[in-house]
Amino acid sequence: MAFIKATLLIAALQAGVLIKSIRFVICLLVALVPAGIALAAGGMVDAPKLALGLGLMALQFAAPLVGLILGSVVIAEEVEGRTITFFFTRPIHRSALFL
Numbered sequence: 218m219a220f221i222k223a224t225l226l227i228a229a230l231q232a233g234v235l236i237k238s239i240r241f242v243i244c245l246l247v248a249l250v251p252a253g254i255a256l257a258a259g260g261m262v263d264a265p266k267l268a269l270g271l272g273l274m275a276l277q278f279a280a281p282l283v284g285l286i287l288g289s290v291v292i293a294e295e296v297e298g299r300t301i302t303f304f305f306t307r308p309i310h311r312s313a314l315f316l
Contacts, residue, residue, distance in 0.1 A: 232291075238290055243286070244286050247283055251275040254267075
């Protein structure tokens with residue numbers, strides 16, 4: 218139970234930091250571009266093929282890109298605030314940081 222509580226605490230703190238950053242807005246736009254294109258092209262003849270292509274693009278390109286950007290923001294904030302050592306010295310599993 219302590220593992221879940223620690224994970225939720227870290228997630229809540231980092232979510233507050235991420236939402237206030239401009240990178241969050243950029244990631245939101247990157248994630249919504251495939252959905253916007255699919256919505257705009259919904260009446261086309263080849264809509265199923267387009268939807269499949271956009272879905273694959275979102276899974277192969279947008280999702281990892283958003284993960285990398287948001288992950289780098291979290292680590293950069295902790296390094297800048299000199300609090301990165303607290304994550305590695307606390308008695309929680311390191312896998313909690315990656316959830």
